[in-house]
Amino acid sequence: MTSVVVTGASGRLGRAVTARLAAEGFEVRALSRTRRADAGGVRWAVADLATGRGVAGAVADSDAIVHLASAPYRGRYTRRVELDGTGALLAGARATRTGQLIYLSIVGVDRVPWGYYRTKLAAERLVRDGGVPWTTLRVTQFHEFAAEILAGMARLGAVVADPGIPVQPVDVRDVAGHLASLIRRGPSGEVEEYGGPEVLTMAEAARLWLDSRRSRRPLLRMRVPGRLGRAFRAGHLTTPAGPAGKITWQEYLAGQDEGSP
Known part of the structure; x- marks a missing residue:
């Protein structure tokens, strides 16, 4: 049985990934900074990526590591998790001769001027x-x-969207399934991309969200200024890569509880 270590296992994608891998027969070892009870075919190990504590033991004798953990917009702690934590995982993987590491990143990370x-x-x-x-x-x-993001804006009284920005939202369930296929395929030594099944404008996505919530909040069309706005409007948040996810934005919204902020 293939043993897979998953970092960031308690996050929205991590929960989908651990459930998918367990359902497909992988031996799943999920990492957390605090002790958790094993459940649903998932065993939990205590490790702290920011300090490196427990990482080497947690990845020992693993066949693959799926590195999902992140801590965006938290200053120095972000760098400790993303850089020190990744370094600790790699050191542990080298020591135990893990067969592959899959790192989750973001489409546009090399083209969007964002810290x-x-x-x-x-x-x-x-x-x-x-x-x-x-x-x-x-x-x-x-x-x-x-x-x-849309809910946060709506709580302030209106939803603002740049109609020139294309977006391609993807469902975590689709990503989880794709990650399972990558584990089975083996490492490529390449940077690959994966997106949702459709490209919408930011304004179209916002209107669908408002309609799904039966919200009366106004939709204000406004350009995002500066270099960031230009990068977004250039389509750097989208990808033509295939295969792509199957669950559309509208299908995702239809599965959410109704109610307007």
């Missing part, structure tokens, strides 16, 4: 040069992330 993206790109380089067979998978924005 967090630069940190992710530096982590990609660590993986590339880390001495462990690897695949880096860049994905587009999760459905949940897009919904959270």
Whole structure:
């Protein structure tokens, strides 16, 4: 049985990935900073990526590592998790001769002028040069992330969207299934991309969200300024790569509880 270590296992994608891998017969070892009870075919191990404590023991005798953990927009702690934590994982993987490491990154990380993206790109380089067979998978924005952004704006009274920005939201369940297929395929030593099944404008996605929530909040069309806005409008958050996910934005919204903020 293939033994897979999953970092970031308690996050929205991590929960989908551990459940999918366990259902497909993998031996799943999930990492957490605090002790958790084993359940659903998932065994939990205590490890702290920010300090490196427990990482080597947690990855020992693993066949593959799926590195999902992140801590965006948290200053120095972000760099400790993304860079020090990735380095600790690679050291543990080298010591135990783990067969592959899959690192989850973001579509556009090399083209969008954003501080967090630069940190992710530096982590990609660590993986590339880390001495462990690897695949880096860049994905587009999760459905949940897009919904959270829209909900946050709606609570302030209106939803603002740049109609010139194309977006390609992807479902974590689709990403989980794709990651399972990558484990079975083996490391490519390449940066690959994976996106949702459709490209919408930011304004179209916002209107669908408002309609699904039966919200009366106004939709204000406004351009995102500066270099960031230009990068977004250039389509750097989307990818033509295949295969792509199957669950559309509208299908995701239809599965959520109704109610307007």
